[in-house]
Amino acid sequence: MNASDSDEDIYNERSALVRSESPALPSYIPDSDLTPPNGTPTKRLKAGISRRPGPAAADGGGSDPEVEAEEEELTLKYGAKHVIMLFIPVTLCMVVVVATIKSVSFYTEKTDQQLIYTPFTENTSSVGRRLLNSVLNTIIMISVIVVMTIFLVVLYKYRCYKFIHGWLILSSLMLLFWFSFMYLGEVFKTYNLAMDYPTVGVIIWNFGAVGMICIHWKGPLQLQQAYLILISALMALVFIKYLPEWSAWVILGAISVYDLVAVLSPKGPLRMLVETAQERNEPIFPALIYSCECVHCSRSAPINNGSAACLMFVIVSSDPSVSPVSHLCLSQGLCLTLLLLAIFKKALPALPISITFGLVFYFSTDFLVQPFMDNLAAHQFYI
């Protein structure tokens, strides 16, 4: 892959990974260009949003404070816009999963079958044993995720685009065809609809083929977003069925920690992925990220909501009795994350705040709020 290849408009492996239809992300402006030589970057950025109006106005040296002020404002508006834009897919994802769980009983029937990533069973007699098993499951799952991420980053760094492409195609193929076939089958069973194989074949083929094209090649942005939402929902449903409960909670916590580390620390794999992509001036794989429509923004701040993120959001909300609550705290978490993103202007993990909020509020709701609310509703007291 030499430079001349990328200049021509041919469909080679590299341009296949680079979405030609996606909105052009302008090149990343490193923080050092913005800040004055003497000022400290984060403090100045914080001043735009925080309570002290002093530093932003009083600073005399370096870059133009007016331009910076406008950029701060744009970032605020950008951040606000993205709250809405990310809120919608997360909501839709949750709606799909909750609707499925409520109607199709298949996904809530506990089987003894488990994923190979979580070999330890939770059907044990003692609490301690169960806890130990869930922790062990988590360790295995997280190490698998870490290894895969590092592998992906290594592949990307050494420009093995073909391999990555093949891997992504294989996994999205499986999701789009096999899991959706299973899902369709279960929905038909639930509603007792008679169906023949040729019809199902045609439906699944169309769904899958259009999905593959949309995600890996060109397609309308909204269709691509819709497919990513559906894929996240399908994955979440599989996890709900095959992941044992306690393991799921411990994994959630561990993933948020890992996300923090992977994105924020200088050697973190996700951060390296993002930085490499930015150095090469390419958008990151469309199959992995949910690209927001950011044509109007004048600065790029990549929002990495991997489909893994959507998946985890949805698992938290999978318990229908607390879904409004977790939905709320997730949206709060999203708001906070995006606010921080606007402040720090770097790739940020979307998960940790949301997951922390989600975990805290889920457990507190279950144990604390529910009895109080039930009592209030029984007497019809309003607060």
Add this chain to the structure above:
Amino acid sequence: LTLCWFFYLAIGHHIPIYTQCLILVISNKESAAQQKGLLIFGVVLSVLLQETFRFAYYKLLKKANEGLLTLSQEETMPISIRQLAYVSGLGFGFMSGAFSVVNILADSAGPGTVGIHGDSQHYFLSSAFMTMAIILLHMFWGVVFFDACEKQRWWAVGAVVISHLLVSCLTFQNPEYVASLVPTYVILFLMGVWAFYSAGGSLKNLKLCLTCKDKDLLLANHRPR
């Protein structure tokens, strides 16, 4: 868009509800009468917590607004404090209404008979009306509260807190719905009028608006008078 953002922040109103539940469950007793007393105490405490959080929100939004003002040095404030009051009140109302009614709504879909044990037949209806009143009231309280804080009229702030307490205490009389709903709606109407006047409305404005003679509105729509 920034308004939407603040709305989402205002949804943090569920925080006082959570702290309230925490406090209540910690002090859990067995006997029924004590339970009811504890519940009433919990409601009162919850109302006070909510108003405290409303004040905290006012401070927070004021500071955020100042920050925004410094950023855009040429323009006037992008969002007026009145819009913030409205949005914040709406957020509070939305959360309060959701917490009150979502469990009832979920139960209403399931199998069951209303009042089979001799309770009132109008449970769902009265809950719906009460929730609507509460949401609107929160909105009006938000507007009046922020306006009062702006003009440093602390008696008005006290009046808002007292009326919130009053409305909550009125619900203790359920299931005598006449005794609880009617006064609540009276309070709602009065608060609405008060909020209207404190937001800068007047009879003249209202007339101009309703008869389509409002100059600002016409100019905005580019229609000749």
